[in-house]
Amino acid sequence: MKGPFYKLISKEGIREDDLVNCAQNDLIESANQEVMRVLVIGKPRAGKTTLAKALEERLDLVRIAPDVWIQDLFKRIQDRIDNPPEEPEMETDTEAEEEEARKEKEAAEAKQAAKEARAAAGEDGAEDPAEDGKEDG
Numbered sequence: 001m002k003g004p005f006y007k008l009i010s011k012e013g014i015r016e017d018d019l020v021n022c023a024q025n026d027l028i029e030s031a032n033q034e035v036m037r038v039l040v041i042g043k044p045r046a047g048k049t050t051l052a053k054a055l056e057e058r059l060d061l062v063r064i065a066p067d068v069w070i071q072d073l074f075k076r077i078q079d080r081i082d083n084p085p086e087e088p089e090m091e092t093d094t095e096a097e098e099e100e101a102r103k104e105k106e107a108a109e110a111k112q113a114a115k116e117a118r119a120a121a122g123e124d125g126a127e128d129p130a131e132d133g134k135e136d137g
Contacts, residue, residue: 036061 038055040048049065056063 036059038052038059038061040052040055042048049067052063052065055061
């Protein structure tokens with residue numbers, strides 16, 4: 001079956017279009033091709049941006065320009081200066097120490113309550129040797 005491009009000119013020369021296989025082969029071939037990267041450098045006011053925009057349009061490329069990044073960065077910095085985010089209050093060392101002591105006290109109270117509950121339930125009240133090791137650590 002002949003496709004819309006009966007005779008194709010390729011790197012290998014003129015070849016016939018096989019509509020049945022061309023879509024699959026073209027897809028695989030294009031996926032395996034390396035992406036085109038173009039770096040435009042030059043002196044100031046030499047026309048780098050103009051050339052890059054023309055290449056972007058003609059070759060259907062994506063243009064990445066540091067100028068745009070820098071402008072956006074300055075806008076975000078200015079916005080952050082004008083509207084600073086609310087920062088949570090930091091705990092002082094004393095508050096952190098008090099919180100840690102409170103947690104340790106609660107843990108000790110819970111352990112004591114569990115011990116008393118076992119004793120009240122009629123157990124011998126002897127502590128599990130595994131718990132003794134935990135208390136030392």
